[in-house]
Amino acid sequence: MKEEHVTETPEWQALQQLMPPALEPDLTVDWDRMRESWGTEFPADYRRFMEVYGPGTVQSYLVVQDPEPRGGPRRSQFGGMQHETANAERSWALASKSPELAGSSPRLIAWGADSSADILCWDASGTDPDAWPVLVLDRDEGLWSRYDCGMVEFLTRLLRAEFDECPLGDLSLWGRGSAVFLTVSEYQRRLEQGLDPWTGKPDPYAGSYGR
Secondary structure, three states: OOHHHHHHHHHHHHHHHHOOOOOOOOOOOOOOHHHHOOOOOOHHHHHHHHHOOEEEEEEEOOEEEOOOOOOOOOOOOOOOOHHHHHHHHHHHOOEEEEEEHOOOOOOEEEEEEEEEOOEEEEEOOOOHHHOOEEEEEOOOEEEEEEOOOOHHHHHHHHOOOOOOOOOOOOOOOOEEEEOOOEHHHHHHHHHOOEEEEOOOOOOOOOOOOOO
């Protein structure tokens, strides 16, 4: 199966070492409906990510979006794939573009967003989803840039600081070497147990204020 091939790639193996999955996600995705509503298949690494990690947040900074069917109800409280895709489409016309994007008209599908209001998308123009590059809107710079890699490789290279410079508006994940990923349910479970969600250590204030 295609997903099994993903687990064998160096980028996928590296991501699981840098960011170990906490628990098996409580998520079932209807990929046929996703394909029909968005008019395309989705990259194998993203499908595998949803199977192993699920939607959630990296280090209280970067949200990996819930795979929402286009035109369906909004499921995510953190923006969501439909909401962030609409934001990206509006922002494309307004923001500057790096030289490699000059004159291009990508088909944007958002898979991530962060606390700096950056949006992370695929350029879904190509017929092979596994070859879609990642396009990032850096809100601080007001600039769209392209990264010729998939989502999993992008996350791995971000945590290893393997781009020429940080592609996001904050250095929270840049070169940190390891990260915690939490689904919404796991975040809430840790709060209810009186733990700091991101360290796993007891916190007497857990759940008493937003984090």
